[in-house]
Amino acid sequence: MHIGRPVRELIAEPVVDPVPAVDPADESVAVRLDHGAFGPVGGPDDPGAASPARL
Amino acid sequence: MTEDPDLAPDPTPDLAEPVAGWRVWRVHTGAGGPEIVSPVRPVGWPARRRMTAACDRGCATVPTPTCGCGLYALADPVGLPPNTAGQGRVVGCTALWGRTIEHTGGFRAEHGYPLVLLVRTDLRSMFRGRARLREGVLSGSAGRQSSGGLLARDLASRYGVPVGVIPDHAALPGRIDVPGARVVALEATRGLAARRAGDLGAHERLAAAAREVFGHGDWFAPAA
Numbered sequence: 001m002h003i004g005r006p007v008r009e010l011i012a013e014p015v016v017d018p019v020p021a022v023d024p025a026d027e028s029v030a031v032r033l034d035h036g037a038f039g040p041v042g043g044p045d046d047p048g049a050a051s052p053a054r055l
Numbered sequence: 056m057t058e059d060p061d062l063a064p065d066p067t068p069d070l071a072e073p074v075a076g077w078r079v080w081r082v083h084t085g086a087g088g089p090e091i092v093s094p095v096r097p098v099g100w101p102a103r104r105r106m107t108a109a110c111d112r113g114c115a116t117v118p119t120p121t122c123g124c125g126l127y128a129l130a131d132p133v134g135l136p137p138n139t140a141g142q143g144r145v146v147g148c149t150a151l152w153g154r155t156i157e158h159t160g161g162f163r164a165e166h167g168y169p170l171v172l173l174v175r176t177d178l179r180s181m182f183r184g185r186a187r188l189r190e191g192v193l194s195g196s197a198g199r200q201s202s203g204g205l206l207a208r209d210l211a212s213r214y215g216v217p218v219g220v221i222p223d224h225a226a227l228p229g230r231i232d233v234p235g236a237r238v239v240a241l242e243a244t245r246g247l248a249a250r251r252a253g254d255l256g257a258h259e260r261l262a263a264a265a266r267e268v269f270g271h272g273d274w275f276a277p278a279a
C-alpha cells in the first residue's frame with residue numbers, strides 16, 4: 001500500500017470513541033438493514049434464522 | 056532516529072474526530088468467529104478494542120515521520136491492491152487516531168478501529184464446508200447470498216461495526232468513484248455517534264452511500 005510521502009503530523013483525539021463497547025449482549029444480535037428497516041439476518045433463505053421479529 | 060522538527064506535532068489535538076482511510080484485511084476464522092488480520096503480518100485487529108501500532112525498530116512513539124511504522128490506510132480506495140476484498144480479504148474504511156502522519160496519498164497512525172467493512176460475496180468459497188456458516192444446508196443463489204451475509208453478520212456482531220456485502224463484480228480497486236468513496240468515509244465518521252445510538256437513518260445513509268460506490272448487497276448493523 002503506497003501512501004506517498006509524509007506531509008504533516010497531527011494528533012487526533014476523537015470525541016466519540018471509534019471503538020464500540022464490549023457488551024456480550026450485542027454480540028448475538030447484529031441485524032440486517034433491509035429497505036429502510038432492520039430485520040433479523042434470517043429470511044426465507046436463511047434456515048438458521050432466529051425468530052422473524054423486527055426491531 | 057530523529058524527527059523532522061517541521062513535522063513535530065503540537066501537543067494539543069488537531070482533530071476532535073478520527074481520520075478515515077481505506078485499507079484491506081485478511082479474514083481468519085477461529086473459535087471466536089471471524090477476525091480481521093493485517094495483510095502484511097500475522098497480527099489480528101482485536102474486536103471491540105482499539106488496535107495500536109508498535110514499531111519493530113524501536114520508535115518510542117509510533118508513528119514517526121522517518122520510520123515506516125504505524126497503522127496504514129489510503130485516503131481513497133483507488134490505490135488498494137488488486138483482488139481487494141476477494142480471496143479471503145475484506146476492504147473497509149478505518150478510523151485512525153492518536154499520533155497520525157498524513158501522507159500525500161494516505162495516513163499512518165497510532166491507533167485504529169474499522170468504521171465499516173465490506174465483504175465480497177466470493178468470500179463464501181473460503182468458508183465452504185465450515186459448519187459455522189451452515190454451508191451444508193444452503194445451496195445455489197440463496198446459499199451464496201446467505202453465506203456472504205452470515206460472514207458479514209458475524210463480523211458486524213463481533214466488531215460492533217456495520218458490514219456490507221458487495222457484489223463479486225464490484226469495481227475494486229479500479230474504477231472507483233472517488234467522490235462517492237469520500238462521501239462514504241465522511242458518513243462513516245460523522246455518523247458514528249448516531250449509529251452508536253441506534254439511529255436507523257444514520258445506518259441507512261451509510262449503507263446508501265456505500266451502495267452507490269460498491270454496488271448493492273445486504274447490509275448488517277450491530278444492535279445499538
Ligand SMILES: [Zn+2]
Pocket residue numbers: 110111112113114117118119122123124
Ligand atoms: Zn518506527
